[in-house]
Amino acid sequence: MxxxxxxxxxxxxxxxxxxxxxxxxxxxxxxxxxxxxxxxxxxxxxxxxxxxxxxxxxxxxxxxxxxxxxxxxxxxxxxxxxxxxxxxxxxxxxxxxxxxxxxxxxxxxxxxxxxxxxRKLVGTKAQREGVAVDLADDPRWTRRDIKTVMLLGQVLAKTRARERGFADVWLVEDGKVTEGASSTAYIITADGRIVTRGDSQATLPGCTSRALLRLCAEHGLTVERRAFTPAEAQGAAEAFMTSASSLVLPVVRIGGAVVGNGSPGPLTRELQGHYLKAAEERDARKDRQAKFSSMAGYHQEPRST
Structure with missing residues (x-):
């Protein structure tokens, strides 16, 4: 069809x-x-x-x-x-x-x-095994907080990363990781702190990231909103990235450095589970609301909050 x-x-x-x-x-x-x-x-x-x-x-x-x-x-x-x-x-x-x-x-x-x-979003090989990301200079304009269709910089960076054998790329500016070419970048320190940049014009405020940060707060996980260097990322205990199309995706290699033991880490796995469980619970609530509206004899138009 x-x-x-x-x-x-x-x-x-x-x-x-x-x-x-x-x-x-x-x-x-x-x-x-x-x-x-x-x-x-x-x-x-x-x-x-x-x-x-x-x-x-x-x-x-x-x-x-x-x-x-x-x-x-x-x-x-x-x-x-x-x-x-x-x-x-x-x-x-x-x-x-x-x-x-x-x-x-x-x-x-x-x-x-x-x-x-x-496309398949849940239970992909990349989510099970993690991916390797390249590092590249950030070539984009300065208003990255606006989700425009001007994506040539990302296209070139992703294409170059693929040619070098990487699944994706993290972009770097002034010695700090800004974000992935189409994702939010995270690292996890040896003592379990989850680190990702704060919102600014340098990065896009990710929706999947925002939902995940709410879950971190609900589960008592420590989050630091700050920039980090490529070297800090390569020496992290765990790393991952978030986006609407990849959800919570483990990163097991950054440039030439293996992250942790080269496998998705336990806290990343925990976050994957929290995110999918929360999505299922939201769906269940929507189903109950739709059923209630139907029983009440009227149709309630969906609305954003």
Missing amino acids: ARIVYCRGDFRDEAQAQVSLFDRGLLFGDAVYEVTAVIGGRMIDNDLHLARLQRSLAELSIPLPMPVDRIEHVQQQLIARNDLTEGTVYLQVSRGETDRDFLYPEGLAPALIGFTQA
């Missing part, structure tokens, strides 16, 4: 979807995006993703293309129409379309597109 996508205000076969030649996302990278994980047919941490989408748009003075609850409805329809049980749902909002000019006219209508990608 052909994939159904959302484009130009409608759901259509992907072969029939078209973006204007004059779309500013195409011409200037003047657009933002979000990717939400789908497990068991349900979106994970989507409230955080929709909140970050709103923030990114506001930082670029791009208006919302529609109310947030309608955007979530688009996501749910994409999942249902493509019978997606596990994978991701992608959203992209550009400033709109107009003749090419660095300066844009007022009143442009933002353009929303969306699609799903079926």
